Amino acid sequence: MSNSAVVIIISAPSGTGKTSICRSIFRQFPDIRFSVSYTTRPPRSGEVDGRDYYFVTEDVFREKAQNGEFAEWAENYGHHYGTSRRVVEEIRSRGEDLILDVEPRGARALKELYPDGVFVFVLPPDLEELKKRLQKRGAEDDEIRERRFQKAKDEIREVVWYDYIIVNDRLESAVEKLRAVYLAEKCRRERQRPVIDGFMKEA
Amino acid sequence: MSNSAVVIIISAPSGTGKTSICRSIFRQFPDIRFSVSYTTRPPRSGEVDGRDYYFVTEDVFREKAQNGEFAEWAENYGHHYGTSRRVVEEIRSRGEDLILDVEPRGARALKELYPDGVFVFVLPPDLEELKKRLQKRGAEDDEIRERRFQKAKDEIREVVWYDYIIVNDRLESAVEKLRAVYLAEKCRRERQRPVIDGFMKEA
Numbered sequence: 001m002s003n004s005a006v007v008i009i010i011s012a013p014s015g016t017g018k019t020s021i022c023r024s025i026f027r028q029f030p031d032i033r034f035s036v037s038y039t040t041r042p043p044r045s046g047e048v049d050g051r052d053y054y055f056v057t058e059d060v061f062r063e064k065a066q067n068g069e070f071a072e073w074a075e076n077y078g079h080h081y082g083t084s085r086r087v088v089e090e091i092r093s094r095g096e097d098l099i100l101d102v103e104p105r106g107a108r109a110l111k112e113l114y115p116d117g118v119f120v121f122v123l124p125p126d127l128e129e130l131k132k133r134l135q136k137r138g139a140e141d142d143e144i145r146e147r148r149f150q151k152a153k154d155e156i157r158e159v160v161w162y163d164y165i166i167v168n169d170r171l172e173s174a175v176e177k178l179r180a181v182y183l184a185e186k187c188r189r190e191r192q193r194p195v196i197d198g199f200m201k202e203a
Numbered sequence: 204m205s206n207s208a209v210v211i212i213i214s215a216p217s218g219t220g221k222t223s224i225c226r227s228i229f230r231q232f233p234d235i236r237f238s239v240s241y242t243t244r245p246p247r248s249g250e251v252d253g254r255d256y257y258f259v260t261e262d263v264f265r266e267k268a269q270n271g272e273f274a275e276w277a278e279n280y281g282h283h284y285g286t287s288r289r290v291v292e293e294i295r296s297r298g299e300d301l302i303l304d305v306e307p308r309g310a311r312a313l314k315e316l317y318p319d320g321v322f323v324f325v326l327p328p329d330l331e332e333l334k335k336r337l338q339k340r341g342a343e344d345d346e347i348r349e350r351r352f353q354k355a356k357d358e359i360r361e362v363v364w365y366d367y368i369i370v371n372d373r374l375e376s377a378v379e380k381l382r383a384v385y386l387a388e389k390c391r392r393e394r395q396r397p398v399i400d401g402f403m404k405e406a
Contacts, residue, residue: 123398123402126401126402126405127405156402159399159402160399161392162392163391163392164390164391165390165392165395165399166390167395176386177387179383180382180383180384180385180386180390181383181387181390183379183380183383183384183387184367184383184384184386184387184388187367187368187369187380187384188366188368189324189363189365189368192370195368195370196362196363196368198329199326199329199359202329202330
């Protein structure tokens with residue numbers, strides 16, 4: 001992996017707006033790569049296989065998991081989601097910057113695999129707002145909604161080991177913060193080694 | 204000091220454009236405080252006592268240094284520059300964000316005093332460009348210019364322990380990077396403790 005490449009792992013409970021934030025960042029920085037995840041969940045309207053996800057069957061997913069092909073995988077509402085180890089390694093070996101969008105429970109496995117990764121957690125403005133956003137999402141009954149809310153609260157407890165916390169109170173402001181994290185991390189001394197080496201050679 | 208306040212210590216060899224970068228940041232973020240340094244150098248045209256520097260005599264400076272009033276002080280081209288420990292402490296105790304603009308040799312003392320500080324080093328695009336910029340600065344003779352250049356090269360060796368490196372190839376780009384460092388550091392988990400505590404209490 002190139003000294004100067006950044007791997008950002010972004011994670012949030014459902015309903016926090018993480019996907020919208022990432023989309024805006026990819027528009028601003030077309031050179032940042034995105035690791036497309038595998039999932040067993042059916043495509044939603046507008047989703048494209050190979051762009052949004054690799055849509056696979058339970059059997060295919062299980063086989064990949066057993067073969068150790070996933071850097072992380074997690075179950076979410078009965079569906080499986082996994083990050084391909086090979087895809088991540090290929091991007092890293094080319095020295096390209098990369099954003100991984102993963103479930104909070106999957107992120108912890110990546111922390112062990114990529115200790116130099118930059119871990120960003122997106123929070124809703126408060127729990128009331130999260131509740132409202134989860135309600136808007138679907139017409140499920142109260143019990144399912146309550147279970148989703150409890151799950152989101154559990155996921156928020158993971159925040160304690162992340163590097164950066166972005167509160168998504170307003171999309172533009174959250175996007176600017178993720179942009180700042182990316183630009184700042186590019187400036188970290190550890191990633192500026194080629195520049196420093198250049199000066200040391202000259203000086 | 205408030206958990207969430209940021210102290211940025213910015214440092215660069217002369218001729219790198221650090222002061223212009225800081226000015227632009229202060230315009231963008233009027234709430235960031237600036238610690239006005241003491242100096243024995245005479246005011247340049249347009250400089251205001253108490254805004255750009257506190258202009259003092261050698262005797263006054265020496266007394267302050269002996270009384271331990273400076274968080275750091277250094278000599279530069281025959282003049283003394285010092286950061287008032289009291290001014291810094293007052294700003295920090297109010298939980299306000301602060302930028303300190305210091306000589307590379309002074310920054311190292313601050314690293315010991317404020318280990319939670321964010322240390323930013325501004326580099327010229329390359330040594331040739333630095334030489335050109337130093338030449339433009341004054342009509343001194345070749346020997347003085349060469350001495351300044353050697354001094355700048357010595358200062359650049361300090362870069363190895365800084366947190367962030369900003370190459371000032373274009374002012375707007377360097378300003379955006381310092382802005383990113385500031386915004387990203389505000390998002391660091393250690394500085395988001397009040398937000399996290401709020402969620403933990405609710406959840």
